[in-house]
Amino acid sequence: xxxALLRLRLMPSAVALAxxxxxCSGVARGQDTERIEGSAGDVLEDDPVGRLKVYVYELPTxxxxxxxxxxxxxxxxxxAAEIFMHRFLVSSAIRTLNPEEADWFxxxxxxxxxxxxxxxxxxxxSPRIMRSxxxxxxxxxxxxxxxxxxxxxxxxxxxxxxxxxYQEEKAIERGILPLLRRATxxxxxxxxxxxxxxxxxxxxxxxxPPQKMKTHLVPPxxxxxxxxxxxxxxxxxxxxxxxxxxxxGARASVWENFKNNPLFDISTDHPPTYYExxxxxxxxxxxxxxxxxxxxxxxxxxxxxxxxxxxxxxxLPFADAIPWDEIGVFVAEDDVPKLDTILTSIxxxxxxxxxxxxxxxxxxxxxxxxxxxxxxxxxxQILNGLARKLPHDKAVHLNPGQKVLNWTQGPxxxxxxx
Numbered sequence: 001x002x003x004a005l006l007r008l009r010l011m012p013s014a015v016a017l018a019x020x021x022x023x024c025s026g027v028a029r030g031q032d033t034e035r036i037e038g039s040a041g042d043v044l045e046d047d048p049v050g051r052l053k054v055y056v057y058e059l060p061t062x063x064x065x066x067x068x069x070x071x072x073x074x075x076x077x078x079x080a081a082e083i084f085m086h087r088f089l090v091s092s093a094i095r096t097l098n099p100e101e102a103d104w105f106x107x108x109x110x111x112x113x114x115x116x117x118x119x120x121x122x123x124x125x126s127p128r129i130m131r132s133x134x135x136x137x138x139x140x141x142x143x144x145x146x147x148x149x150x151x152x153x154x155x156x157x158x159x160x161x162x163x164x165x166y167q168e169e170k171a172i173e174r175g176i177l178p179l180l181r182r183a184t185x186x187x188x189x190x191x192x193x194x195x196x197x198x199x200x201x202x203x204x205x206x207x208x209p210p211q212k213m214k215t216h217l218v219p220p221x222x223x224x225x226x227x228x229x230x231x232x233x234x235x236x237x238x239x240x241x242x243x244x245x246x247x248x249g250a251r252a253s254v255w256e257n258f259k260n261n262p263l264f265d266i267s268t269d270h271p272p273t274y275y276e277x278x279x280x281x282x283x284x285x286x287x288x289x290x291x292x293x294x295x296x297x298x299x300x301x302x303x304x305x306x307x308x309x310x311x312x313x314x315x316l317p318f319a320d321a322i323p324w325d326e327i328g329v330f331v332a333e334d335d336v337p338k339l340d341t342i343l344t345s346i347x348x349x350x351x352x353x354x355x356x357x358x359x360x361x362x363x364x365x366x367x368x369x370x371x372x373x374x375x376x377x378x379x380x381q382i383l384n385g386l387a388r389k390l391p392h393d394k395a396v397h398l399n400p401g402q403k404v405l406n407w408t409q410g411p412x413x414x415x416x417x418x
Contacts, residue, residue, distance in 0.1 A: 033356055033357075033359040033360045033361070034353065034356035034357050034359075034360065035360065043320055043321040043384065044318075044321040044322065044362050044363070044366060044376065044381075045362060045376060046321075046380075046384045046387075047375070047380070048094060048380055048383035048384050048386075048387050049093045049094060051383075051387040051390075052094055052103040052104060052383065052386055052387045052390060053094055053095075053096040053101055053102050053103050053104075054089060054092070054094050054095055054096065054102060054103065054104045054105070054106055054383075054386075055095075055096055055097075055098075055099040055102035055104070055105050055106070055143075056086075056089050056090060056095055056106050056108060057105065057106065057107050057108065057137050057141070059107065059108060059109065059133060059136060059137075060136070063108065063109045063110065063129065063132075063133050063136075064083075064086060064108050064109060064110045067110045067113040067114070068083060068110065068113060071113060071114075071115055073115055073119055074110065074112070074113035074115065076209055077112065077115070077119065077121065077207065078157075078188075078206040078207050078208070078295050079112035079121055079157040079158065079188070079206070079207065080207040080369075081155060081157050081186075081188070081204060081206070081207045081369055081378070082108075082109075082110050082111070082112060082113075082155040082156075082157055083110055083113070084207070084369045084371060084379075085155050085186070085369075085379065085382065086106075086108035086110075086155075087371070088369075088373050088379045089106055089108075092373075092379075092383075094383060099141065099143055102143075102151075103151070103386075103390055103391075103392070104151060104152065104153055104184075104386055105137075105143055105144070105151060105152045105153075106152070106153060106154075107133055107134070107137055107152065107154060109129060109130060109133040109154075111123070111126040111129050111130055111156065111158070111164070112126070112157060112158060114126070120166075121158070121166070123158050123159075123164045123165055123166055125418065126158065126164040127164050127177050127410065127411075127413075127414040128413075128414060128416055128417070128418040129418050130154070130162075130164075130177055130179070130180070131177070131179060131414060131415075131418070132417065132418040134149070134179050145398075146397055146398060147182065147396045147397055147398060148182050148398060148403070148404050148405050149179070149180065149182045149183035149405075150182040150183065150392070150396035150397075151392055151396055152183045152184070153183060153184040153185070153186055153202075153386060154180060154183055154184075154185055154186065155186045155187070156180070156185050156186070156187045157186075157187060157188045157204070157206065157207075158187075158188075158189065159171070159189060159290060159291040160189050160196040160291060161176070161185060161187035161188075161189040161196050161197065161198075161201070162176045162177050162180045162185055162187070162196070162198070163175060163176055163177075163195070163196040164177060166290065167239075167290075168290065168291075171196050172194075172195050172196065174410075174411065175195055175196075176195070176196060176198055177410065177414070178405060178406055178407075178409040178410050179405055179407065180198075181198070181405060182396075182404060182405060184200060184201065184202065184386070184389065185198050185201040185202070186201070186202045186204055186382055186385075187201055187202075187203065187204065188203070188204055188205070188206045188291075188293055188317070189203075189291055189292075189293070190203040190292065190293065190314060190315030190316065190317070191291075191292050191311075191313050191314060191315060192313040192314075192315055193313065194313075197315065200389070202382060202385040202386070203315050203316065203317045203318070203319065204317050204318070204378060204381075204382060205293075205297065205298045205317040205318075205367045205368075205378060206293060206294070206295045206297075206298060207295075207369055208295045208298040208299060208302070208367075208368065210368045210369065210370040210371075211370075211371075213275060213299070213302055213303075213368075216275035216276055216279075217279070218276050218279045218280070222279065222280060223280070224279075224280055224281060224282045224305075225280050226265045226277065226280050226281040226282070227263045227264070227265075227281070227282055227283065227343070228258075228263055228264045228265065228266070228281070228282070228283045228284075228285060228308070228339075228343060229265050229266070229277055229278060229280075229281035229283070229284050229285070229305065230254065230264075230265075230266040230267075230284065230285035230287075230296075231266075231267055231268070231269060231270050231271070231274055231277075232251070232268070232270075232289075232294075232296070233246075233251065233268060233289070234251045234252055234254065234255035234268065235251070235252055235255075236289075236290075239290075246289070246290065247287055247288050247289050247290075248288065248333055249333075250287050250288060250310050250311075250333045250336050251287050251288075251289070253333075253336040253337060254266065254285065254287065254310075254336055254339070257336065257337045257339070258339065258340065261340060263340055263343075263344070264339075264340070265277070265281070266285070275299070275303065278299055278300065278303040278305045279303045279304065279305070281305045282305065282306060282351065283305065283306050283308050283329065283343055284296060284299070284300040284303075284305035284306065284307055284308065285308045285310065286300060286307045286308060286309050286310065286311075286328075287310040287311065288310065288311035288314070288333075292311035292313070292314040292315075293311070293314065293317075297309070297316075297317075297367075298367045298368070301327070301358060301363060301364060301367050302364045302367060302368065304355060304358045304359055305358075306327070306328065306329060306351065306354050306355065306358065307327070307328040307329070308328070308329045308331055308339075308343070309324075309328050309329065309330050309331070310331050310332075310333060310336060311333070312332060312333050317367070317378075318366055318378075318381045318385070320385075320388075321366060321381055321384070322363065322366060322367075323357070326353075326354065326357055327354050327357045327358050327363070328354075329342070329343070329346065329354075362376050365377050366378060366381050
């Protein structure tokens with residue numbers, strides 16, 4: 001195989017592609033999976049039951065169930081983790097009905113269930129909804145007030161988490177909602193040294209519909225005949241008409257450099273065979289968009305396609321449990337023009353090992369929010385993350401009458417009642 005890769009530089013691209021795919025077609029899906037060794041594997045297989053107790057606040061249904069009843073699309077959106085986390089906790093063995101014994105408190109508020117006619121979430125009401133929910137729990141129970149949320153966690157799966165805006169510039173300007181600055185945030189957004197990523201947050205994968213994905217599984221013997229695969233936007237002309245700002249130009253660079261390269265199957269089309277195509281691919285590009293992450297990361301792992309992560313400073317989901325360096329390929333945004341050289345230079349034994357690790361069922365399970373829940377899934381990984389933050393430091397408890405958070409801080413519009 002080393003000789004084959006050496007010859008790639010000396011052959012026409014079409015011949016090189018054929019040689020590479022013949023070599024990779026020997027990767028059998030039925031081969032033995034590779035267990036994740038070391039601390040990552042141990043953490044991935046943790047069982048949170050018996051290690052923590054969570055009290056779920058009972059809120060008026062306007063904060064959650066009524067929102068879903070009004071727009072059922074919220075159940076299939078990539079931000080749906082907030083809904084399914086609530087449903088999971090209500091029937092989970094870690095739930096306690098006695099708040100005095102709780103390690104953590106959970107407020108089931110669906111801040112992303114406000115969609116445009118096109119299905120995009122509108123975050124403009126989110127700060128008011130969240131403030132209103134916190135005001136409700138603080139006036140009906142004593143537990144928020146004694147810590148101002150330091151032993152509470154919230155699921156905030158927006159593009160930029162609890163900054164509650166879909167445009168990064170505006171999100172940075174807003175910052176994290178002041179009332180959440182002592183709480184633990186469970187969020188999809190993750191970027192190092194970013195104002196919208198609070199230290200101690202638990203980063204999770206976006207929601208991808210498990211049942212839908214299951215119905216598109218291909219036969220195990222199907223060869224991986226596509227070298228590099230991507231479907232999605234390269235330019236967001238509606239929001240970035242001059243180009244270059246969207247995805248910091250990384251997606252545009254993919255298109256301009258590789259649109260005519262036979263190694264790359266890339267397009268803006270989203271075919272009905274999208275899931276099947278990923279299972280026929282060796283590498284799946286996972287470039288940043290407006291935020292560093294996308295559901296492609298989940299899809300690639302579930303379908304055993306090696307994720308090529310193009311997002312500088314990304315903080316990946318469950319990074320203490322999933323060995324991303326071992327299952328993925330990281331390419332700097334500035335190195336996108338060299339993608340073909342980078343990927344064809346990876347030794348075959350490295351590709352095979354990444355595929356064996358990706359074939360591990362526990363890896364796939366950790367990226368999904370199935371209904372009903374299953375051992376080791378994303379719900380359990382969130383609970384494992386919360387358990388690892390116990391016991392709480394004594395400093396989380398405030399003295400009687402002590403205040404840390406400023407209820408009136410933030411944009412004037414956030415202070416309007418909801």
